[in-house]
Amino acid sequence: MAAKTTSCFTFLKEALVLPTRNPKLFAPILIFVAAIAFLIPAVNVVFIQPLTAEMLHHVAEMQTTDPSSAEYARLLEEIRQEARELVLIAVALTVVTLPLVFAKQILAFSAASTTYSGDRYSLAELLRRVTKWANLRGPLVTVGVVTALQLTFMALLGVYLSAVMRHAGVLSVQGAVFVLAFLAFMYFGVVAVVGVAVSVADEGCRGVRALGRAWRLMTRVRRKEGALLAAVMVLLPTVVSPVYALALTYARKSMAVGLYLLFGYALLSAAVQVFYIAAATVYYYEAMESKEVVVTFHGYAKIPSGEGEANV
Structure with a gap:
């Protein structure tokens, strides 16, 4: 429905208003995301x-x-x-947060996808929908692949950084390569988010295939919007990060004040996460509705928007 517009900011505007179309669903999801965002730093401040x-x-x-x-x-x-x-504590926190983070992604992406498509589910209805294996398998596989690739990428970056620190003589060259590799890692994180949106919207596209479709959409079909989405996802969390730093500072003086500030940070962080999940979802749908979709890595094909999803 947004394919008729030309502004590259259109999908961000759509993402901003998307939760207001089904507040009875997005309100509890926002609270759930905020609770997860509060859990880890709270355990850190209170126990670790x-x-x-x-x-x-x-x-x-x-x-x-x-x-x-x-x-x-x-x-x-x-x-x-x-x-x-x-x-x-670290093991228990990991065991608890991993399934919660996965559930958060599934619920938030499913809420954004179904709401954009015109459905108005309640939270209970959405839970019944996403717990069906046909709807759960795609995101589960995609998140698993993304996690494995990100951990591998992080390990390689760590090894390379260690090598850079040991060879100060060529630090300028190796340092530049490391910066480029780190930027690539951050961009992959954005592609991964779009990839999860792909697997939620299209049950038959998951894992590496979903990531491949997300990559092609961001680099071939909607490049300006893809770059804008990447900038938003990278820069927007830095806006709320000072609140987290302030909470940690006050927690040393007063645990209660620190926890209050952490709760405020969790709400802001949850709003940011819900927004960029909605933005990635809207970006995917608008890219698939556009007149140009990628059929190979080397060119474009003009096809009807209704057939786009089958050929990307």
């Missing part, structure tokens, strides 16, 4: 940071304690216990 500070304090005490004394043995045992607690 104090425990880490206590462990570092004990390590500092050990430096001035006789290794043969009973006090040294006591400090060593406390450090071991604190390290075990940190590991348990």
Whole structure:
């Protein structure tokens, strides 16, 4: 429906108003996303940071304690216990947050996709829809592929950065290559978000195929809009990041104030996430509705918009 417009900002405007078309669905999803955004930093502030500070304090005490004394043995045992607690907290947090993050993506993308398509589901109706295997399989496979590729990319970046730091003589060249690789990693993150939108909108397109379609749409069909989407997804979170830094600062003085600020940050972060998920979804639909769609990596083909999805 937005294919008739020419402004590259149109899909962002559409994404802004999309949640208002079904507030009974997007309101609980926003709260759910905010709860997840609050969980990790709250655990960090309440448990991880104090425990880490206590462990570092004990390590500092050990430096001035006789290794043969009973006090040294006591400090060593406390450090071991604190390290075990940190590991348990980290493992528990990972086990809890991974399925929550996946559920967040499925619900938010499904809400954006169905609302854009004209459906007005309630949260209960959407849950019944997305829990069907036919609707769940595509996003599940795509998110799994994206996660594996991102972890691999991050590992390679880490290895390369380590090599750059060891070779200061050619730092300017290797540093430039690292910056380019990091920018590519960030751009892949945007492609991945569009890829998840693809797998939610099209049940038959998932995994690498969904990422390939997202890549072709962003680099061949709607390049300006794709670049704009990438800029929004990279820059918009930096707008709310000072609130997070402020919350961490105040948490050292007052835990209650820090948690209040973290809750405010979580709400802002949730709004940003819902917006860019809606933007990626609208971008995908508008690109597929456009007159030009990619049929090969080397050219375009003019085909009716109704046939676009079958050929990309």
